Amino acid sequence: MPRSSAPSVRAALLRRRLLTLLAALPLLLLGVTACGGASQETPSASASGSEEPTTPTEEATTGDDEDSPTEESSPTSIEATRAGDDASTGDPTEPEDGTDDGTADDGGATSEDAAAPDPGSTEITTLWVDDSWTIEERDDDPCSFSGATVSPYSEQTEVFTCGATADSLLACMFEDGDTAVCITDPLERTALRFDSPTARDALDTGLEVEAEPIPLTVELEDGALCATVAHDQDTHWGGRFSWYRCDDGSELLTDEDIATTFAEGDPWTVQRSVDQGAPEETAVAVMSFAGV
Known part of the structure; x- marks a missing residue:
């Protein structure tokens, strides 16, 4: 080959290599771009159907849903909301003042009811002569024959009795000085007045209480009023007294003793006989003892 043709051959080879590099350059650039953007979503990926593009309106709505509390996370659940409604509007089944329906635990009893006595209990009271009674005057002193003792019909030691049974001096008290007044019949409201130095001396010395006192009168639950008698000569059911x-x-x-007439309890009771028939247990509403 002639020497002069060598440079032209080299030049031709260089031009060919250059053209080849220029032709391959776009492909190299495209590969670099594909490698650098693989982690980012492209519009073509969204349009491919794997995920539908969202509109600005949908994005705003989605953001509001995420910020709003759900039923599980919200402190105001349905039950809490209902409770709040009841508290604000008033539940008719619940009193507005927060108290109960007016029925107390103890059955609705008030302080006045608690202080009132039990209607089934026996009331204990005293009975004495007043201006409505009939008072007989007596000149002699019936107490001079027997002396004076504490009356069995009183809870007070200054109330005494004296005289013969027939005198019926059930309960006596001094009015003034030596002058005494004695109840003789509480149902008839009769009394006897006399002077008794004998009873005065005995009272000044002090009288001894010989037994538990018994009531002078009693009122039964039906309102019947009963009083003691000094002696009993009548016949009664079953040979009782x-x-x-x-x-x-x-x-x-x-049965025999006057003291066993009453059965202690709340209330006290007695054996009551009507028309000499069999007795029935009867409640005593009021017991009255002689005294003031």
């Missing part, structure tokens, strides 16, 4: 007669004709029976 009666030391108390009632204003309705009934009588209170006992």
